[in-house]
Amino acid sequence: MPKVGMEPIRRKELIAAAIEAIHARGSLDITIRDIAARAGVSQGLAHHYFGSKDRLIVASMRFLLSQFSKQVRLGLIPAAKPRERLSAIVSASLGEEQFRPEVVSAWLVFYVHAQKSTDARQLLSVYTRRLRSNLVHCLKPLVGERASFVAEGIAALIDGIYIRHALGGDALHFRDGHRLVEDYIDQQLGFAQADSVASASA
Amino acid sequence: MPKVGMEPIRRKELIAAAIEAIHARGSLDITIRDIAARAGVSQGLAHHYFGSKDRLIVASMRFLLSQFSKQVRLGLIPAAKPRERLSAIVSASLGEEQFRPEVVSAWLVFYVHAQKSTDARQLLSVYTRRLRSNLVHCLKPLVGERASFVAEGIAALIDGIYIRHALGGDALHFRDGHRLVEDYIDQQLGFAQADSVASASA
DNA sequence: GTTTTTGTTGATCCGCTGTTCAATAATAAT
């Protein structure tokens, strides 16, 4: 059996606790003490494993991003045709996994954090670019040189739906957000069937 | 001549300084001292006029929201037909005014702040609802009962475009975002002319 | 059984920041 130290366990617990704390406070205005308490350990330990609060935050961000990336990859496996692959990306982006309350809060907070933290910004931009490249690649055979334009539209729609949900207003259920994007894609692909949309909710 | 005290002047200066500071730090992690210094006054004065840091923040938010609201109202005046009014709302939402760097930063930060501050949340939701109601009202005569659905799509697109710009990535110029939304509206209204879109930039 | 490594704690330090307040200056009112 492989000998396993406490380190990876504690790291996971602390990251989970950090995301929990972020959700609870709705911002990065959280104390290491609070995070450590949620993880059931002392303040000192958090510093011991992460060195600083900022590193813990960035680690949490990295965790969320890799989690998301994994979802996309999983969805893409059984999807062969470009159109199917588009749907897979949309499904992963607006999937239930991404709409867990703590996850929503954390994303929102990280978006803002990326404005001042170079680490966070670079991390985010890597994933953003990868997603965009995925979209464009799927769209090329479907809409040719308009791929870039349509990809931006899809990405914006996804982000917009997500943000509106995060802000908690009377936004739509994530199932409907899903439909909204699919609807948009179909129209961009030239298969506009406006009438079938209204009745789709039944 | 109307006697005017220093109060309104200082308030404006402090609010401007606060927005400036938020932009500089990229978050609400700003000190009253910093804000006051930017406004050329002492810490004490900020408290004297606003009572607390939180009140100053909320006042800054209110300022931005009213500024935006004013832009919408102005754009709506010369727009008579529903389709024109839709464009006016889009233009105001994605207008140059809203893309000034400090304004972008401030909005992003306020979005997050609304998660924990009741004042901020209510303030934001009032404006969000008003905008949505405006959209639906314009859309009713154009798409009937689908108005609500389309309004959500437009709102999401606008927010998404804005957020993507705020995150600074390789997002599109705000001129293009404009076109993206107009394109979407036209398609939803059934006037899809996919081919004319690609050549519109010339 | 002793030594080394790993895991863990909590008290302590230090700087920062919101807030208060007494004092002062400047302006207006009488």
Add this chain to the structure above:
DNA sequence: ATTATTATTGAACAGCGGATCAACAAAAAC
């Protein structure tokens, strides 16, 4: 001139939170 009002300052207070560190506990290695 004197009083009252408004405008403004910056020192002082108080609490908080990130970081440090010496000590302790537990397990592994020898």
